[in-house]
Amino acid sequence: MSTKVVVSSGKKLSKRLSSLLAAAGFVLPAILFTYIFEYYPMVNGIFHSFYRWNGSNIEIFVGFENFKEILKDSVFWTSVRNMLFFLCASIILMLPTLVTSIILFRIKNSRMQYLYRIVLCIPMIIPGIVVMLLWQFIYNPQFGLLNQLLSSLGLQHLQQLWLGDPSLVKWCLIFIGFPWVGSLALLIYLAGLQNLDSSIWDAAAIDGAGPIQKALSIEIPLMKGQIKLNLINVLAGSVTGYSLQLIVTGGGPGFASFVPGLYMYQHAFGSASSDYGYASAVGLLLFLIAIIISLLSMKFIRSED
């Protein structure tokens, strides 16, 4: 009898082990890729942030020297100020997407709703760099579309240097996203709205709530989870991003649109010096800044997830 029990337990264990191994086998590729392409570079970057490293033969441990140098560099602080500007602007410009998603959700005709959703998502398929280069030409002071349009309307006095004007360049870069309706964020908000219990709107209708009151009291509060998600994306993107500045202005004119991500990029790939260690230190600092800002932001948002 006891032998039968042992054999039966052994078979169950073996079956369980086989299942576990099979599951591990399916999950392993994803884990491997995540480790190789996400965690390893991250850890490697953190490790080399304490080195002077040219990516080749020079790899000298310098401790916190890179960080001290970064914090003493006025160019870095200029870039941080610019970054904070873009960050605040990006947070405020989350509103158009939020409002659009609410309006879209309220469209009663399902075909029209579907059509609008397609139209708003088409920009996703256009590579971002194409948009940036187009806007670079639009803003050209001599032959760009914007100044040419103003000239043809008899508004020559409104013509500007746009990207060439240090006081305007940041505003011009922000305007490149017009009308600031992000396709991915829109889909996330819509998904959130569609998951809400429809009885809430019935109750609101009975209470006589107007459209704005419904948005402020029902839809936005109940979408805090989605707002939190998009906010984290916006925060991370604003703190670490630099592709817009790199392509459109190169951080100029002067340092007017210089951001920390570009600062990191220049130190890694600048022709005078390729100090990947220093650039890694900048990357680590940006990561810490992004984490701190995200945590502070989350404290003020309560999710009902």
Add this chain to the structure above:
Amino acid sequence: MSQSRKFPVTRMVAASILTVAVAISGCSTKKTDSSQSAASSTAAATSASAAPSETGSIPTNKNFKIKVMSWQGPQEQYGPAYNNAFAEYMKLHPNVKIEHLFQPNANNGYAKLLDTQFVSHEAPDAMMLGNVEGTKYMDQDYLLQLDGAMQQPSAYNSGQAWIDTFKGGAKSFTSAKSGNKYGAIAMIPVDGGPGTNPVIPFYYNKDLFAKAGVTNLPKTWTEFLAVCKKLKESGIDPVAADGNRFLLWMSFFTAYPLEPGHVAKMFDEKYRKPELKVDMRRVAIATGKYTADDPVEGTSLDLIKDFAQYWQQGWAAINEDQAKQLFLLGKTAFYMDGSWDYSYFEQNVKNFSFGVIPFPTITKDVTPLSSEAFPVSGDQQRAGWGLNKDLEKDPDKLKVVLDLFQFLTSKETQKTMSDTGVFVPVVSGVDISDKVKPFVANEQNSIPANQINEVPLFNESTDGKAILQVWATGQADKKTTMSKLFEQASAHVKKSVSDAMDEKSGVPNQIVTLQATLDKLKANHAADNLIQAAEDSLNIAKLKLEFYQQYAGTVKQQ
């Protein structure tokens, strides 16, 4: 066996296969570039690197695929010249296929791509490089040292040593060797040889000149600014400028004529060698000999500021392509560009006629620091093609690549390429066409290479362009500008000087490597010229170390 027992096993097998398949597909594999097949070829091959090896034909029993990369695309001026030459080579050697990859240089895209390719060992077999990138990649050990290969006979030039076929011979490579830690030849010049004026000229719009009433072409800086003023008063933007390439050029060209030998004179005469040019500049800044208020660099800043008032508005935010568009659209009178775009303008300028004028002379009435001369070009090769150090792993392929470049630098090929591409040939004995003549050096190009003022602070700073943009647009005063340049340059050169003196990765290590190479050459009874080249490199390295020990011993390691 029951279903319930079969299924877990099946799942396990499927999982294992999936994992292995993903792992294999995720691993990069180097494709072999040669395969067995019969072909005919009669060209001679040469040896690699500093070590001597036998000469001989390129292997004919294998196919080779050579990847070369440049910023000369098919629409670019030199593109057709190179592509035609590659096609000729492939006709000559049917077992060789050359893939010419095009990567634009705008926004530093070319260098950024190479940075990542070298790190992952995916870089092409040969790549076009500028001086700065060539030095950088040589210091990072990504490029082959070519001294040995250059000493071998050229298969396409009557058996002369390859290096002697270049204009100026071996001496023309001394400046190219300067700056890299090995003091070695890092690049093979193919286009834009000695004789090319290192100072880029201006293309000008003849119709706009006529419209503004400009009848005489300016020769001096004063005349040039007077013409710009006249154009501006006529409502014409004088100059198509950009905040990137043009600014970089102007910072150098306004400095070149000023007080030759300004940095070299800070050191003992025996160290004033072209190979130590960059080291002298760095040590001068690191030790405070070159200060933040250097009058020569300050003067070049003033010249830029004076000139900047004639650049089109908003120049700081645009790149060279947009500036070129301005000129093509006939909106500006001047555009600074090299011979490589001559054919492009010929094909694309529709509504006006254009000409080329040399960069104006900065005379003593503008500044007493001016020598009224420009850097000599006649004796130094500039930039060229680097060869991937990974080629050492495939000696046969290396022979083919070297043979290709010997072909490109033969007199016949250089003549054809020069006519198509409009550039000064890099080898001696080639006639140049009329189109090329405006880009050729003249008697004013007389400042020796080791005495050129190369704006040390700007050169060594990380954000030099941005700082100059702020200066040239009037947003900062001179003291602030130079302090900023000095702060950045100082931080950078102190690291460079420390690295140069580092036992493991600096000049001491270089000396050990070069000594070992020399000993090996002697032991193998290599040719005298190879031994001499190795001895010269070793002596320069020793001189460099002595220089650092004498002048930079107090610079603390960072």
